[in-house]
Amino acid sequence: MQVTWLVDALCLVHDAAGNWQGRTCSLELRHGRIAALHDSPPQHAPGEVVLAARGMLCVPGLVNAHTHSPDNLIRGTAPDLPLELWSLHSSAGRERRSPREVYLAALLGCVEMLRAGATTVLDHIRFSPAMAPETMDAVAQAYRDAGMRAVIAPVMADRAVADTMPLTEDDLDGADIAAYGHRPAMPAAEQIALLEAFIRDWHGHEARLSVAPGPSAPQRCSDALLCAAGELAARHGLALHMHLLETRPQRELCLSLYGRGAVAHLNGLGLLGPRSSFAHALWLEPGDAELMAEAGAAVVHNPVSNARLGSGVFGLRRMRDVGLRLALGTDSACCNDSNNLIETMKAATLLSRQKSPMPEAWVSPGEVLAMATAGGADVLGLGAVTGRIAPGMAADLTLLRLASPAFSPLLDPVRQLVLGESGAAVDTVLVAGRAVLRHGRCTTLDEGAIWAEAQALAEKRLRDNAGVLADAAALERPIRRMYARLHRGCCA
Numbered sequence: 345m346q347v348t349w350l351v352d353a354l355c356l357v358h359d360a361a362g363n364w365q366g367r368t369c370s371l372e373l374r375h376g377r378i379a380a381l382h383d384s385p386p387q388h389a390p391g392e393v394v395l396a397a398r399g400m401l402c403v404p405g406l407v408n409a410h411t412h413s414p415d416n417l418i419r420g421t422a423p424d425l426p427l428e429l430w431s432l433h434s435s436a437g438r439e440r441r442s443p444r445e446v447y448l449a450a451l452l453g454c455v456e457m458l459r460a461g462a463t464t465v466l467d468h469i470r471f472s473p474a475m476a477p478e479t480m481d482a483v484a485q486a487y488r489d490a491g492m493r494a495v496i497a498p499v500m501a502d503r504a505v506a507d508t509m510p511l512t513e514d515d516l517d518g519a520d521i522a523a524y525g526h527r528p529a530m531p532a533a534e535q536i537a538l539l540e541a542f543i544r545d546w547h548g549h550e551a552r553l554s555v556a557p558g559p560s561a562p563q564r565c566s567d568a569l570l571c572a573a574g575e576l577a578a579r580h581g582l583a584l585h586m587h588l589l590e591t592r593p594q595r596e597l598c599l600s601l602y603g604r605g606a607v608a609h610l611n612g613l614g615l616l617g618p619r620s621s622f623a624h625a626l627w628l629e630p631g632d633a634e635l636m637a638e639a640g641a642a643v644v645h646n647p648v649s650n651a652r653l654g655s656g657v658f659g660l661r662r663m664r665d666v667g668l669r670l671a672l673g674t675d676s677a678c679c680n681d682s683n684n685l686i687e688t689m690k691a692a693t694l695l696s697r698q699k700s701p702m703p704e705a706w707v708s709p710g711e712v713l714a715m716a717t718a719g720g721a722d723v724l725g726l727g728a729v730t731g732r733i734a735p736g737m738a739a740d741l742t743l744l745r746l747a748s749p750a751f752s753p754l755l756d757p758v759r760q761l762v763l764g765e766s767g768a769a770v771d772t773v774l775v776a777g778r779a780v781l782r783h784g785r786c787t788t789l790d791e792g793a794i795w796a797e798a799q800a801l802a803e804k805r806l807r808d809n810a811g812v813l814a815d816a817a818a819l820e821r822p823i824r825r826m827y828a829r830l831h832r833g834c835c836a
């Protein structure tokens with residue numbers, strides 16, 4: 345029996361009322377789970393592993409509930425533009441990836457997330473130009489090799505790019521967008537069949553990997569594809585994940601496509617429910633938040649990405665007050681520009697204060713830490729598995745050195761972690777009891793080799809894909825005209 349002791353750590357324990365308490369104790373870990381918390385140092389048997397944790401802050405492993413690992417290979421390339429234009433510019437490096445490139449991209453994210461204390465991730469993997477089994481396998485293999493806990497949500501879409509925006513004839517003004525804007529999508533039935541095979545091969549693998557259907561967004565999918573994804577999730581007991589109303593153009597398009605808001609439409613399709621989580625949800629109609637809360641659906645808040653793309657400011661306090669289940673995500677490293685959930689916690693806390701100067705409308709560091717741990721686990725369908733330090737839970741734990749700038753002096757560990765830390769103090773990370781990061785370095789991966797290979801692959805891909813950017817450029821002027829039309833009068 346594999347037994348590990350974490351001795352004398354300052355553990356942050358989250359009680360039923362949602363309050364964090366610091367408790368110095370020793371954790372007994374058996375078979376990858378927390379067996380018990382002991383107030384006095386344990387008597388351990390010969391052969392048992394002992395990790396001295398005195399001087400360490402022990403927190404539940406963080407849960408990054410929304411990112412896109414393929415974008416790790418193009419971080420830094422996207423200019424400062426709103427989502428629809430950002431997507432055009434970032435498409436050049438994303439196209440025609442080999443399985444090796446996709447594997448390396450996922451490993452880059454694993455290194456980054458583990459170093460910043462995350463143990464679990466939902467990876468909404470995009471495909472360009474089309475869903476491919478080798479690509480999905482490469483991502484799953486990366487999480488298997490890194491030792492992270494992951495929910496892999498392959499992105500599905502079947503509407504042409506130009507049809508996913510409310511472009512008018514005036515916006516298009518005769519632009520030739522056939523090469524990029526109207527290329528055909530893989531049929532819905534084919535995408536569902538590929539996902540069925542991926543579920544068969546990987547869902548439940550090593551009890552760490554799971555699969556979730558990931559429709560890109562309502563306006564990027566036919567109703568038939570959305571319903572098939574929902575049916576697949578229900579049949580296999582999976583989470584269902586998609587983007588929702590990230591920008592104003594998306595809201596306008598959904599209103600014209602459906603004759604009602606996107607949330608009402610999803611509800612009509614039976615896709616609001618406890619297994620559903622939606623990234624962003626910034627441009628809701630009145631009553632949408634309440635409707636989602638009543639249905640038990642969840643929202644993944646991505647504050648840094650929203651700010652980077654100028655998408656809008658999320659009403660976090662109001663969403664909490666209506667009872668929505670909430671998690672935190674980084675979104676992609678090309679629109680964030682990192683996968684650092686500690687940084688995201690700080691942004692979520694501070695941006696909640698941009699909605700109102702009244703302190704009762706703000707959220708606290710402790711509330712945000714709960715979103716990034718137990719909240720995130722619950723939203724991904726892993727609430728009984730990870731996200732809390734308690735007997736029976738997986739030993740997914742992050743240990744931070746207290747002898748570090750952010751914690752010296754140590755007066756309020758939660759506030760100092762959420763608002764003052766950066767990941768620099770993360771020393772050790774355990775996933776299912778296995779130390780996948782020790783002394784700030786990954787034990788499962790060769791970080792230097794990954795970074796060196798990624799550099800060469802990224803440079804080559806950007807060179808080889810120069811033509812993709814040229815094709816996409818035909819849509820740039822129409823989208824700029826669309827933005828100017830929809831946001832007339834909004835500019836300061």
Ligand SMILES: [Zn+2]
Nearest residue numbers: 587623675676
């Ligand atoms: Zn996203």
